[in-house]
Amino acid sequence: PDRQDARLCLAYIAVAFVALFLGALAGLLQVLQRTGVIELPAGIGYYQLLTAHGVLLALGLTTYFIIGFLLAGVAKTLGGRLTATARRLGWVGFWVMTVGTVLATYAILMNKGTVLYTFYAPLKASPSFYIGMALLVVGSWISGGAIFLQYRHWKRATGKKLSPLFAYMAVVTYLIWIIATLGVAAEVVLQLIPWSAGWVDRINVLLSRTLFWYFGHPLVYFWLLAAYAAWYVVIPKIIGGKVFSDALARLAFALFILLSVPVGIHHQLTEPGLDSRWKLVHVFLTMMVVVPSLMTAFSIAGSFEIAGRLKGAKGLFGWIKMLPWRDVRFFAPFVGMVMFVPGGAGGIINASYQLNTIVHNTLFIVGHFHLTLATTAVLTYFGVAYWLIPYLSGRTLTPTVNRLGIVQTVLWSVGMLLMSGAMHLVGLLGEPRRTAFTTYGDHPIVQSWEPYRAMMAMGGVFLFLGAVLMVVLAFYLMFAAPKGQTEFPLADTVEDAHDTPVVLERWSLWVGVLAVLILIAYSKPILDAIRHAPPGSPGFVLW
Ligand code: HAS
Numbered sequence: 001p002d003r004q005d006a007r008l009c010l011a012y013i014a015v016a017f018v019a020l021f022l023g024a025l026a027g028l029l030q031v032l033q034r035t036g037v038i039e040l041p042a043g044i045g046y047y048q049l050l051t052a053h054g055v056l057l058a059l060g061l062t063t064y065f066i067i068g069f070l071l072a073g074v075a076k077t078l079g080g081r082l083t084a085t086a087r088r089l090g091w092v093g094f095w096v097m098t099v100g101t102v103l104a105t106y107a108i109l110m111n112k113g114t115v116l117y118t119f120y121a122p123l124k125a126s127p128s129f130y131i132g133m134a135l136l137v138v139g140s141w142i143s144g145g146a147i148f149l150q151y152r153h154w155k156r157a158t159g160k161k162l163s164p165l166f167a168y169m170a171v172v173t174y175l176i177w178i179i180a181t182l183g184v185a186a187e188v189v190l191q192l193i194p195w196s197a198g199w200v201d202r203i204n205v206l207l208s209r210t211l212f213w214y215f216g217h218p219l220v221y222f223w224l225l226a227a228y229a230a231w232y233v234v235i236p237k238i239i240g241g242k243v244f245s246d247a248l249a250r251l252a253f254a255l256f257i258l259l260s261v262p263v264g265i266h267h268q269l270t271e272p273g274l275d276s277r278w279k280l281v282h283v284f285l286t287m288m289v290v291v292p293s294l295m296t297a298f299s300i301a302g303s304f305e306i307a308g309r310l311k312g313a314k315g316l317f318g319w320i321k322m323l324p325w326r327d328v329r330f331f332a333p334f335v336g337m338v339m340f341v342p343g344g345a346g347g348i349i350n351a352s353y354q355l356n357t358i359v360h361n362t363l364f365i366v367g368h369f370h371l372t373l374a375t376t377a378v379l380t381y382f383g384v385a386y387w388l389i390p391y392l393s394g395r396t397l398t399p400t401v402n403r404l405g406i407v408q409t410v411l412w413s414v415g416m417l418l419m420s421g422a423m424h425l426v427g428l429l430g431e432p433r434r435t436a437f438t439t440y441g442d443h444p445i446v447q448s449w450e451p452y453r454a455m456m457a458m459g460g461v462f463l464f465l466g467a468v469l470m471v472v473l474a475f476y477l478m479f480a481a482p483k484g485q486t487e488f489p490l491a492d493t494v495e496d497a498h499d500t501p502v503v504l505e506r507w508s509l510w511v512g513v514l515a516v517l518i519l520i521a522y523s524k525p526i527l528d529a530i531r532h533a534p535p536g537s538p539g540f541v542l543w
Pocket residue numbers: 118220221223224266267286289290293294296297298300301337338340341343344345346347348350351352356359360361365368369372373377
């Protein structure tokens with residue numbers, strides 16, 4: 001790669017891994033405190049640590065890693081290097097995001113931003129926390145400008161209608177991010193900052209939560225699609241195979257453009273003040289957004305079989321033996337894929353209107369997102385880091401780091417199975433999420449939670465060890481591994497695949513249909529949130 005591009009991408013990735021270390025430390029302390037193993041020193045609160053954990057990992061690690069990864073891939077596939085303007089935008093975005101992240105982290109450390117990573121009203125932080133969050137989002141828009149600019153430059157220079165598959169996926173992932181963040185930006189700028197600065201003394205809680213979840217659900221597909229880009233384009237190359245179908249892959253991504261956003265109210269199925277008919281509309285759309293993930297499962301399994309058969313596998317399942325099980329670049333994302341089977345099934349349970357009433361606000365939900373985000377997406381990012389960091393730093397993945405990487409994946413997976421498994425089960429026994437204590441006293445139900453709490457604490461320790469090992473390996477690959485060349489693995493499509501229809505890259509069509517879907521799914525609920533708020537009741541007016 002171009003050295004200047006590499007430095008830019010590595011800057012993003014380095015911050016991601018610092019966030020991983022700090023966020024994991026907060027996670028460890030918090031799980032041990034919650035499960036009664038330790039008491040927190042120096043007046044640090046459970047909710048404060050929980051906020052630090054969520055913000056640093058769910059918002060910091062993910063956003064920085066994804067931007068570093070996508071920028072590197074876009075530079076590679078669209079002309080070999082970033083244009084000077086794109087690179088400049090990349091740096092401006094990086095610094096704006098980093099000032100924001102530091103500001104928000106500082107507010108949390110000072111206990112002035114203890115509002116959890118979802119930060120909607122009525123929990124209130126100091127303005128510095130919200131300004132930090134706003135800068136993180138605005139910075140990420142500027143960084144995204146680099147991706148879009150590079151894409152436009154390439155299209156103009158080549159005149160081609162279809163971009164390379166990785167670049168297409170990067171553009172879709174970022175489009176979803178931009179459209180989603182409009183909601184949270186409106187919430188922060190129009191509601192939270194004026195309220196927290198004391199310019200207005202009341203806030204419309206329902207509107208704030210609705211705007212947050214307009215952002216909060218597509219956010220999960222921003223995390224997921226970066227991982228899917230690696231599954232579709234990178235993994236087939238690592239296993240010596242080909243992309244099953246370029247058109248199918250693009251269609252899955254195009255469906256995510258349509259369906260990622262107009263589903264946010266499935267996080268608010270128990271929300272008073274929203275009409276249940278609109279909740280049902282979001283439930284239907286949520287069931288539809290499952291379809292591109294099922295297409296992905298089919299497509300990725302197909303590319304595994306292709307790889308095995310290209311290597312001469314015989315019989316119905318002979319290809320399984322041919323997969324490179326000892327290569328961490330494959331093994332870590334593969335574990336992520338397997339965990340997405342129960343993780344996705346849990347999502348469907350959450351999204352089922354009636355079942356949601358059983359699992360909502362219990363640890364079941366926390367179990368769900370530790371499987372989907374912290375395992376499926378994050379293990380894929382780790383798998384990517386093992387080749388992306390040495391590719392950028394001009395170094396190589398040594399056999400020892402590869403072996404340690406497998407150990408890291410096992411630590412992470414065992415930790416997550418213990419913790420997330422226990423969370424799912426104890427959630428069904430009624431243990432609430434996001435609470436440092438319960439008011440049930442010595443009731444037998446609380447005693448029935450005890451064994452699961454022990455499992456959670458054990459899982460948390462494994463995860464912390466896994467996180468520390470990952471951070472050490474990431475920085476070793478950045479600064480100390482032997483010098484050499486590492487490839488950016490990009491697979492070709494199978495020769496006999498159908499041609500990809502150009503319509504899949506007609507952005508105005510997909511974004512246009514999305515705009516209509518958003519209008520249908522959100523106009524009435526947002527109008528209701530504004531109009532039907534009980535007049536004058538504190539916390540339920542627009543300002
Ligand atoms: Fe979710 C809550 C519904 C996917 C993350 N979700 C959350 C929260 C987070 C989150 C962070 O409807 C908590 C927010 C908070 O703090 O309150 N989720 C879904 C549904 C899906 C889904 C329907 N979620 C994700 C992904 C996430 C994520 C992905 C992060 C990356 N989720 C919900 C709902 C709630 C929720 C409700 C709110 C609950 C409440 O009441 O609060 C779907 O997209 C899932 C579809 C996925 C599949 C799996 C396909 C399998 C694949 C693997 C293939 C494997 C291969 C290997 C090829 C159907 C693609 C083969 C080899 C083998 C051996 C098997």
